[in-house]
Amino acid sequence: MIAASAGAAADSSAPPGPMPPPLVAAARELHQQEVPVRLEVGGTEVVAVVAGEGDPREWWTAIWRLAGPLRETR
Numbered sequence: 001m002i003a004a005s006a007g008a009a010a011d012s013s014a015p016p017g018p019m020p021p022p023l024v025a026a027a028r029e030l031h032q033q034e035v036p037v038r039l040e041v042g043g044t045e046v047v048a049v050v051a052g053e054g055d056p057r058e059w060w061t062a063i064w065r066l067a068g069p070l071r072e073t074r
Contacts, residue, residue, distance in 0.1 A: 014061040014068075015042075015064065019056055020040070022039060023056045026056070027054055041068050
C-alpha cells in the first residue's frame with residue numbers, strides 16, 4: 001500500500017537474495033516508536049523509517065519499489 005500510494009508500479013518486487021540485516025534487526029525489536037534504518041537500495045544509500053511490529057520482507061519490497069532502480073519498460 002505504501003509503494004502504491006507513492007506511485008510505484010505494482011509489478012516491481014524486491015531483488016532476490018538475503019534481506020538487509022539492519023531491516024531484519026529493526027523488525028525483531030518491537031518498537032513503539034519510529035526507527036530509522038540505513039540501507040543500500042540498488043547502489044544508493046537510503047534511510048527508511050519503520051515502526052512497530054512488521055514483516056521485514058514486506059518492508060523490503062515496499063522500500064525497493066520506492067527507491068530501487070527503475071526497470072526498463074518495453
